[in-house]
Amino acid sequence: MRILKSKLKKRNMVVFLVSILGVGLVMIFGNQMEKPFTQFLLLGIMLTRLIIVDFRKFFASRYIKSTIYLLFITETVRFITEVFITSDLLYHTFTDIWVSGFSFVLRALSTVFILILNDQMSINKHLAKTLDYRSSATLLSQVFDQNPNVVLLTDMKSRIIYANKQTLELTGYEEHELIGKTPRIFKSGLTPRKTYDELEKALRAGESWVGEFINRKKNGEIFTELSKIMTLKGVNGKPMFHLAIKNDITKEKAYLQELEYRSNHDDLTGLLRRQVFIQRLEKNIAVRNDHSHYFILIDIDEFKYINDSFGHLAGDAILVEFSDVLKDVFSVKAHICRFGGDEFAIYLHDYEPEEVNGLIKKLANILENHPVTAISNDYRLKFSYGSTKIELPFDFSKVYEISDKKLYEHKASKNDLRR
Numbered sequence: 135m136r137i138l139k140s141k142l143k144k145r146n147m148v149v150f151l152v153s154i155l156g157v158g159l160v161m162i163f164g165n166q167m168e169k170p171f172t173q174f175l176l177l178g179i180m181l182t183r184l185i186i187v188d189f190r191k192f193f194a195s196r197y198i199k200s201t202i203y204l205l206f207i208t209e210t211v212r213f214i215t216e217v218f219i220t221s222d223l224l225y226h227t228f229t230d231i232w233v234s235g236f237s238f239v240l241r242a243l244s245t246v247f248i249l250i251l252n253d254q255m256s257i258n259k260h261l262a263k264t265l266d267y268r269s270s271a272t273l274l275s276q277v278f279d280q281n282p283n284v285v286l287l288t289d290m291k292s293r294i295i296y297a298n299k300q301t302l303e304l305t306g307y308e309e310h311e312l313i314g315k316t317p318r319i320f321k322s323g324l325t326p327r328k329t330y331d332e333l334e335k336a337l338r339a340g341e342s343w344v345g346e347f348i349n350r351k352k353n354g355e356i357f358t359e360l361s362k363i364m365t366l367k368g369v370n371g372k373p374m375f376h377l378a379i380k381n382d383i384t385k386e387k388a389y390l391q392e393l394e395y396r397s398n399h400d401d402l403t404g405l406l407r408r409q410v411f412i413q414r415l416e417k418n419i420a421v422r423n424d425h426s427h428y429f430i431l432i433d434i435d436e437f438k439y440i441n442d443s444f445g446h447l448a449g450d451a452i453l454v455e456f457s458d459v460l461k462d463v464f465s466v467k468a469h470i471c472r473f474g475g476d477e478f479a480i481y482l483h484d485y486e487p488e489e490v491n492g493l494i495k496k497l498a499n500i501l502e503n504h505p506v507t508a509i510s511n512d513y514r515l516k517f518s519y520g521s522t523k524i525e526l527p528f529d530f531s532k533v534y535e536i537s538d539k540k541l542y543e544h545k546a547s548k549n550d551l552r553r
Contacts, residue, residue, distance in 0.1 A: 284359070284380035290373055292316045304382055306352035317378070322350035337365055337376065346383070357384045400472040402450060403457035408479075411471030412530055415481045418469075419528050422483055427524035428490050430480040431537040432460075435516040435545070437476035444509055451508035456515060459504065463497045490521060518545035 278285045278298040287296035297312045305312075305320060312319065325348045336343035342364040350356055359380045366375040398410045406414070419427055434440075434456060441449040453476065460470050464480050471479040482490060497517070506513040520540030522533055 284378075284382070286317065286378040286380070288317065288376045288378070290376070292376065295375075304351070304357070320347070320349040322348050322356055324348040324356065333363065337363065340365060340373070357382055358387045359383065403453055403472050405457055405460070405478070406469060406471040408471055408473055411469055411479060411481070414469050416528070416530065418481070418483060419524065419526075423526060425484040426486070428482040428485060428521060429524055429533050429537055430482070430490070430494070430519055430521045431473070431534070431541050432478045432480065432517050432519045433541065434476040435518055435548070440509065448508045452506060452515065455504075455506065455508070459497065459500055463493055463500065487523070494519060494521070518542075518548065520544060
């Protein structure tokens with residue numbers, strides 16, 4: 135709504151000046167003027183007050199327009215009646231003249247009020263023509279229904295009073311199933327409580343809020359929404375509604391999660407990539423510096439022979455099988471990484487030395503009883519390893535160097551035994 139305040143002030147000033155000057159002339163010179171001339175002067179004041187009103191104003195609805203016009207008609211009839219009463223009173227006592235003058239001033243204030251009401255309720259001409267063609271509710275519904283986003287409107291008690299067709303298509307609910315309910319109808323129980331707390335805090339402060347909800351459709355399907363929720367206020371500044379505009383980002387979230395997983399994990403084995411592994415190891419040691427920490431480096435014995443003899447596809451299958459066994463054995467308080475080729479790294483925290491040795495023995499026992507089907511049911515995988523307890527201050531390159539040396543010492547000792 136655009137109000138031209140300068141024009142409104144000018145009209146108000148004209149109303150006051152015409153009313154006060156005209157009434158002043160009547161009060162001062164009324165006894166010297168003839169009655170018809172006095173009546174003519176008073177009618178002139180009335181017409182001036184009506185002419186300065188812009189009847190070309192456009193209003194948001196015909197009801198408002200009719201109310202404004204009714205006020206003007208009522209005021210006009212009362213004014214004409216008062217003109218004749220006042221003109222008769224002017225020829226009686228001095229007190230009657232001042233009473234009439236005061237009454238005219240009150241009438242001027244009444245007209246100013248109607249002018250202000252007229253301006254406050256008037257709207258843009260082109261919008262008014264559209265609203266005359268369709269009701270505002272129908273137009274608003276069409277605007278929201280053509281919006282590609284989910285749109286929800288609730289009252290201040292969070293009861294849904296409007297849901298566009300995109301809301302119905304996405305959630306599977308019918309309109310009558312949502313109206314009067316609260317958005318809790320979509321709750322899946324998977325959205326963190328912190329999200330709702332932040333939302334409530336923002337709305338209480340009169341601020342907009344943007345965040346994600348993990349919601350549930352009518353058929354039970356889970357979906358993720360990116361929501362922007364704001365408070366709509368009335369002309370008096372009082373909060374009246376909450377408007378939520380939402381996007382279904384389920385596919386985008388899944389895609390981003392897939393990208394994040396691929397960036398953190400080895401494509402073949404699903405184990406952590408080297409850099410991610412090192413970052414997690416360093417972070418964990420910094421946070422849990424009162425725990426014991428171990429680094430184990432492992433590689434598969436005779437892996438080059440396997441690749442050369444049975445092919446790289448068989449070698450890949452063995453890497454996957456070996457990784458699965460590592461995941462089973464080192465599943466608690468551990469991070470596992472494919473360090474490169476057939477070399478694997480394991481980080482353990484909060485273990486005693488005998489527990490670490492027990493896990494390594496468990497790995498060896500499982501592999502002894504686990505035939506490598508990609509090669510032969512009689513073939514069993516063997517591995518060499520180097521285990522190091524991490525001391526603080528921590529330097530990964532030194533820890534790796536020590537473990538790598540122990541690994542090759544272990545491999546060399548097995549080769550000596552074979553000879």
